[in-house]
Amino acid sequence: MKGYLVLANGRVFQGKLLNDCQTAGGEVVFTTAMIAYQDVITDPSYYGQIVVMTYPLVGNVGLNEHSFASQRAMVEGLVLREATAFPSHWEMDTDLITFLNDSQVTVLTEVDTRALTKVIRSQGNMGGIITADLSHKDDLVDRAREALKRLDGDLVQHVSRHNIGYFGSGCKRVVMLDLGTKKGVVTSFNLRDCEVIAVPAVTSAADILLLRPDGVFISDGPGNPLALPYVVETTRALIGRIPIFGVGLGHQLIALALGAQVARLPYGHRGSNHPVKNLRNNRIYITTQNHGYTIEENSIAGTDILVTMRSLNDETIEGIRHSIYPVFSVQFDPEGYPGYSDTGIFFDQFIESI
Structure with missing residues (x-):
């Protein structure tokens, strides 16, 4: 299913929704980590954020509970260039998509994450909304701005x-x-x-x-x-x-x-x-x-x-x-x-x- 990331500045990035969770809102940030994606997903410091992974291929070794940073997923959403369809590792307990589905984390793939990261680098972190429906774009932009304001509270x-x-x-x-x-x-x-x-x-x-x-x-x-x-x-x-x-x-x-x-x-x-x-x-x-x-x-x-x-x-x-x-x-x-x-x-x- 087609999906979109709508930023608070009105910019829209198209991709593909990879699981059943179709909406998410939060501060859009990027991480330059090339490994340890499951640490990122379960890190409480990412609570309420939509995280853009700059490394293009994510999920190739699956996930194992031993490497979790906490007990559960903390990110609000995840934006990827590509998610591995066939992960493999001898310690793997589950694959990335199954875990994110079970955790109700929205995942948007096939996004030009390089271009998205350059927008954040030049204009700063901003609110964003992941959605499957662009029919009310102006409302989505307003929601993206509100999402960032909410994160100024006590998280x-x-x-x-x-x-x-x-x-x-x-x-x-x-x-x-x-x-x-x-x-x-x-x-x-x-x-x-x-x-x-x-x-x-x-x-x-x-x-x-x-x-x-x-x-x-x-x-x-x-x-x-x-x-x-x-x-x-x-x-x-x-x-x-x-x-x-x-x-x-x-x-x-x-x-x-x-x-x-x-x-x-x-x-x-x-x-x-x-x-x-x-x-x-x-x-x-x-x-x-x-x-x-x-x-x-x-x-x-x-x-x-x-x-x-x-x-x-x-x-x-x-x-x-x-x-x-x-x-x-x-x-x-x-x-x-x-x-x-x-x-x-x-x-x-x-x-x-x-």
Whole structure:
């Protein structure tokens, strides 16, 4: 069946609807990852978004539950150049289309994803609607604009846990403020002899301290950090009382708690091949990223923030630390692949600080 992606600027991309789900609305973003498509589909940081895969062939090794970033699909829609019809891998549990059908994720294939990506690169992320019916285009454009506005709200409430979870055991106890974390974070701490206590995003600083943690980890997650004042308040109350490490959305919230500001990037950083420079040792890391906001450069003056890392693509801030207290954060995913063997050291640094 023919399908269409209608953008908020009125541009229409034609393709083929690959499953039974015929409509989807959300922010249209692209990822440059060439592998790990199932990590993208199940990453809570993509909640509510229509994701364009720039790599032309997707699904050739199927999916297996061991590699999921979370327990379920998180994307609102998926736009592809081509989906593999005959996947094959010895660990495959299911194929891409079956999983997306079961998860009710709308898939549009046979799209000129190169042209679509160039539109996003030149005009920025925008709302979009996937549909099978173009008869009311003006209404669809309005809906696409509204879809982007909805994503400025608190998205963390849709992906954070609702109760406390206990994972593993070890000589150190880490309380994880779960804003929509990936499974790899818990595994990374457990492999380093740490017990992880995961708590909901709404947990207060007082309740976190009652769990007697050795350190607090603020996770990645979706959406606008400015929509999470309650997490900023919690973070601010913990600074100076306990070591803190944040990644992704957690990195931005730590910056807000320290008095800096954040701003939306034109089209974000999404993919597994983003080069980042460590300003302390001049080492370059190839990182996995998924974020649409960054710390405003001019806002850190007069704060206790020290910049530790920068993107080599656009010079945006990728790492910070507090000038006095054991508080630091990075914008990328230390547990993501590729790059784990390099950037996993930030988990080690956090554990050393506690």
